[in-house]
Amino acid sequence: MIGNLPFVACVVLIILGLYTLIFKRNLIKIVIGLNLVQCGVNLFLITLGYKSDSVAPIYTMAGKEEMVLPTPQALTLTSIVIGLATTALILSFAILIYKHYKTADASKIRRLRG
């Protein structure tokens, strides 16, 4: 059971992120919600690669113990890099929107509708 705790945590993170995305109106909070979902997914990936009693896959420290498979960690790293790029882009758009609309309230930023 205790081994499944990280999976529960990542589902909780994703649900919290979706809650933030649906119910919070501040643009920055929406970005934070996206990042929460992303953290949940990253936690899920990194948990998949976890193996108890094994060492980090660093070649020069190879002992007798088993190594963790590095693929999920590589996936997580790639996902983090992509997440950084998307977050930077979204935040820049948030800055631009604030400059044009003079508000960060998503319910007031609705010139495009219908």
Place this chain on the structure above:
Amino acid sequence: MINEHLPALIIGIPLLAAFATPLISKINDKLRNIFVIGVLGATLCLVVSLAFNVFDNGIFVYVMGAKSTGLSLPSGYRMPIRIILEVDGMSIFMAIISSVVAFFGAIYSWAFMHKETGKDKYYTLLLILTAGMFGMEFTGDMFNFFVFLEITSIAACSLVGFKIRRGESSEAAFKTMVLYTLGALFVLFAVGILYGQYDALNIATLASRIQYTAMDKVALGLLVAGLAMKAGAVPMHMWVPDAYAEAPAPITMILVANSQASLYGIFRVCFTLYGLTISTHTVGWIIIILGILSMFIGVTMALIQKKIKRLMAYHAISQTGYMLLGVGVGLAVLSDANALNSYGLKAMEGGIFHIINHAMYKGLLFLTAGAVIYTTGKRNLNELGGLAHKMKFTTIFFIIGAAAIAGLPPFNGFASKLIIYESVYKFNPMLSIIAMLVSILTLASFVKVFQSAFLGPEIIKIKKEPKTMIFAMLCLSVIIIAFGLFPDIVVDKIVAPAANALVNSMQYIAAILGGA
């Protein structure tokens, strides 16, 4: 020698050119434009030559970084460990669309973006977007698919918000980016679920191992929902009119191709990844329902729009519905060999044929809308009128595009819609009747655009449209008319191999894993 490396070159050359573009911009603007158009033209040639290769020799496998290009399984391995590009009929079909659209988009941009600043970034992002689309279409690896999906998302949203002087552009880009990121994260989650169960990321290996357990069903739902959102299916379509209307016209044309690359993702997941195990009837009906909703709500919303590009964006949603309907019917009868041969395969051919037709005529329509906005500076249909007096070429191109999208013979839209109507009628007559009704409403709303923008007395002053814009529109019109006059050649040569590639998922698996 160059033949062996075609898939890698098609992705690599636009990417290399993208990073070189800012440096070349420092020298000269004109040189940079010629460079970008030349690179995209060369990519188009490479795609065509790869297409001949694939149609002649079957599936093309390219292993990145291996000792030889086709070595997917080095001796002693039971599963591929490297990133593999796998090009079959469907992939190359989508790549043809992407490369044609990107090439004409770059030509059109020359005059259209003339007055803007920051054009070096514009062309860099355009090339990255193109490379990302090729990557999504060629890759044989689920995680790599996610990476290219995000590359296209980031490049597309930056281009949507390119005109930072307009608040609406930033608004559209923000909304689109939130949805794109969320959808891509769910795709990544699904990839994680699949990887956790089967220890593989390669699509062919996953397809050969998949059991369709409860977790696989969750992964399928996440993949279908995430990718359908990016393809613009109703009711997750709200970003489409925002993004399509605010992006510069040539980018809108490429965004259509980008959405279709996500559509390709749905088809690849449903047919190849889950093809052997899926309960095709349920998933097929999910896709059909999404398609019907998209068709109907898209076209009815389009009828009441006041802005020219927003109206066309709603039509893009509606036309996506036809593709989902055609291929969804094929998926629904995939396990029933009799039905598949009698009408399922034809419906898929219709849906897939509609993809290329839609990219061409919707691209042409967006380009004419761009020409209208460029010459008049107005987006609202209420302020337009009498454009046909001065913009004779644009008017003719608009008529061609509108007739094609409304399914008037002898243009290409009619040919693909006819296939969809007739084959879907055998599956379920109701669906076919809805599709015809939608087609009538499409014609009605384009009559409205034509009447209010192009006919009537001259009420506004306009300037003439530049030559490069006319050239790009002319080429797309020629393609549309050629496809309309000789639809059989297109269907036989490129559409039928694509439909067969989707149906025969065993071939896709065997190309990587040997005769397993």
Place this chain on the structure above:
Amino acid sequence: MMSKIVRTITNILYSSILIFGFYIIMHGHLTPGGGFQGGAVVASGIALVLIAYGYDTIKDWIKKSNLSILESIGGLAFIGVAFLGIGTTFFYNFLANSGTLFGNPTVIGINPGDLNTAGVLPLMSWAVGLKVLAGLGSIVLLMAYGIKKGDEK
């Protein structure tokens, strides 16, 4: 511009942050880390200087156009190295075990690690590192510029 204390600490710290970042980039093929992480560390040094001294002071020190060129060079180098392997395949590691630059064979077992191994991977680490430090640095600078411009109105 922040207080004297912050500026003094920044003066002491930023050189070691930069060196640490370049160390991580350089040892990407031996230890945890690599191009992205090292580049991010270097960019955090840029962010530290930006916060301590303010945008007006720093804009004369770090030019955005130079960062943009550096970013292009990083991207070009990465794809260029991938293209160099096209004699065999795209992304082929043609330097590994060749005995030339980064060409030593990897020693198996517990050892301190040899910097001169792994073929094209260190080159790619450097390319990615350059790209990330230039990219993140310009993101931080541009955001500071954008917020500042918004305040003036």
Place this chain on the structure above:
Amino acid sequence: MIGTLETGHGLWSALYWLLSLAVLFLIAYFIYSSGGKTVKASGDKGKPFLSGNEMSKEETHVKSSNIYWGFTEALKSYYTPLKGEHTGDVNDYVSWFVVVLAVVLILAGGL
């Protein structure tokens, strides 16, 4: 024959269609040319009749929001909720996505 597409139920050829269109056009032209040539469209006869109102040329242009007014008015009960759903609010966009995700998960999961 080149240009003939098999559509699953029948055949379609754009070239034959164009050929028959040309024949029809010829017949129509024949009928048109055999008519009288004495009518002249000059003076008040050639002008459009606008319910007796005098209007300038610019005013005669029908604005796009006036086209299909009757259609949208008749389907008001359909359009009002539909337009109400397109709020342009990013929170609503995400909620629709989550709703569809849930529905697809339930359907695909076979519950």
